[in-house]
Amino acid sequence: MLAFIIRRILQSFAVMAVVAFIAFALFNFTGDPVTFMVGQDATQEERARLRSDLGLDLPFYVQFGRFVGRAIQGDFGLSLRQGRKVSTLLKERLPATLELAFVAAVLALVLGVPAGVYTALRRDSWLSQLLLAISLIGVSLPTFLIGILLILVFAVVLGWLPSFGRGDTVALGWWTTGFLTKSGLKALILPAITLSLFQMTLIMRLVRAEMLEVLRTDYIKFARARGLTDRTVHFGHALKNTLVPVITITGLQLGAIIAFAIITETVFQWPGMGLLFIQAVSFADVPVMAAYLCFIALVFVLINLIVDLLYYAVDPRLRIERLAAAQ
């Protein structure tokens, strides 16, 4: 088990190094930040000097080497746009993104799993048909459109919820939370729904398909033959056995929620890391982009690790095989 974890962590570092390397190779095409770091009246000479002082005229692998050298020491440098530490910027924006992703993930699970189970068990009821129809919208409409529609209905027409931003936040040490204020909670609703809708429908459809699959298997028939109640059969036997793929997908999707919160954050001007990244891209702010991409890679790697460990908890066969192999 320990060897497994260590192996995975080593692999993770390799993955992150590759991500950073590819990112740096791409930065060559994102443009020249110096254009935006000085105003229109700065002379060509000043621009050239700034560029060479920043090392932007070096080949990308040299820039990459410098970046890795500093990153290992935990130094991501200063944002070219804001002149502030990249680590501080990410730390400031992290709570907003994580809170949004957390609420979206909880929404997706809490609504997605029961809906999936229901549509599998009551295949022909009108509610199932309705849920499936809605889920089709959820998968097919792009996120920004859903966001704009929600803003139009709930902020502009009805005026119930704020159209943008995070509301008031409360600082708990370096962490800022919107969970403790009324305006913070209200501001969370629309972006969380927007972000979770796709995941929700995905989970619902996945649970439904898996349930239908499992309900056809022999051991369910035997369970019924034993005279167990529907409740025990459905939730004790069937649902439990659908969970392995659901956990995999949900785990990976959690990473996706954090990484692809970019669009939702842009539509709702949600002050998270995605918005920071978008601003960095439109400025070619290399240190911020590099640090963000490494962070997202780290998130995916960690989630994968956790998902692998969860398999052990859920699926007893894995434990037994391991033991058998060890002996």
Added chain:
Amino acid sequence: MSPTVRRTLKALLALVLAGGLAAATHAATYKFADQGDATSMDPHSLNESLQLSLLGNIYEPLVGRGKKLELVPLLATSWKQTEPTVWRFNLRRNVKFHDGTPFTVDDVIFSYERSKVDGSDMKTKIATVKEMRKIDDYTVDFVTNDPFPILPDTLNTWFIMSKAWCEKNNATAPVDVRKGKENAATLRANGTGPFMLKSREPGVRTVFVQNPAYWEKVESNVTEAIFTPIKNDATRVAALISGDIDMMEPVPLQDIEKLKAAPALNVLQGPELRTIFLGMDQSRDELLFSNVKGKNPFKDRRVRQAFYQAIDIEAIKSRIMRGAATPTNLMIAPGIRGFDPALNKRLPHDTAAAKKLMVDAGYPDGFEVGMNCPNDRYVNDAAICQAIAAMLAQIGVKVNLMAETKVTYFPKILSRNTSFYMLGWTPDSYDAQNAIFALLMTPAANGQGLFNLGSYSNKRVDELGKAIASELDQTKRNAMIAELFKIHGDEFGTLPLHQQALAWAAKKSIQLVQLADNTNQLKWTIVK
């Protein structure tokens, strides 16, 4: 009278006065939004309009601009040229920075030194100033390299910082990202202006509060102003309609009519000082991006004129800009000193005449040329370029259009890696000289012609440009500017298109002053 009694009387008087004023105005919170945010609260870190517009509420220059862009005394009460190369400024007395330290000549000289170091983007603002001489605590002489008659005009975004505060907070230089050290002035501010910085969360929210100790009575009844950047156009419009904010800019062109029709909203439109134009490579012997080999068609005046006359500027105005543009023949906008309405008459749009010019120039079948264009810098920039490509097709010119984001566009055209490009320019000094120097004069090492990316070159233009910079007599100067624009216009050195319109939207209860340089001053904002 004992001090206590005097204080009580004073307080009473203040109350009565405040009560009288309250009938006209009331304390109010004002929320405004823009598509972007300032990069820093440091007034010397970046010469960019939004940043300077926001900071102009906190910091003040010696000489500012009034509601009609006229010069107004702010931290200087008067100024005069004592010698051709010396400008003397008398400073305002009894002005205090927000932290209570008094403003003196030392702060001006300190700000001058601070603007000269690495990391400062204000070097060009004071580039003509050789040294500053302290005459007494409230008088300072600016000594320039050459006679510089328009020095006061160029100072309105050069802000004065407190020497004591900067020294105390280790902020005696703007952040230099090269050195990798952060700086207190990035997030905090201590100016003399009518508003103080209460809190700053970059990219999220910036809160201003009115300065109760300001040296002049402030017109505005805004006690607290909250600024939020909202990048997404649709969200910004929705935020205004839903009432979450009181004012926002820019209004996307397609939403102007909708917002005008809304009963509770107002749209403020006005011409901006920025002139949008097209430039052509006139120096290389062969264009980088063209099928004409061995010669450069843009070196021929007739080709440039043909391009000019092939462009239907009225169609661009009505179809693409939805009326929100002012076609121009000059490289500067009305409102810029040196603008001459007599010269601002465009040659008619005439495809037949353009075709004939192409035949005369030896290109009866036209030619192919690559065009570079940004797609996120100016209003509908890429759409304008597409329309122009279609118009040029009618005279046989096949335009290979390359529209891209400003992040990759500007490095490309600044390295002159282009044959045909689009650019917009606002003279920082509100004077023609800045545009002439940057756009029309032959490129040289001192920054002259830095944005003359097609390397248009004319000896007489260069001579006039130099003379204009140091001519003291306003009439003579205007005559020279007119002559210069006449020469450049007759040669079609560039193809001026239009000034795009500013578009702000606000609730009807908000009274705003819209300046053509797109600054939005809180001190003139009134919430009814």
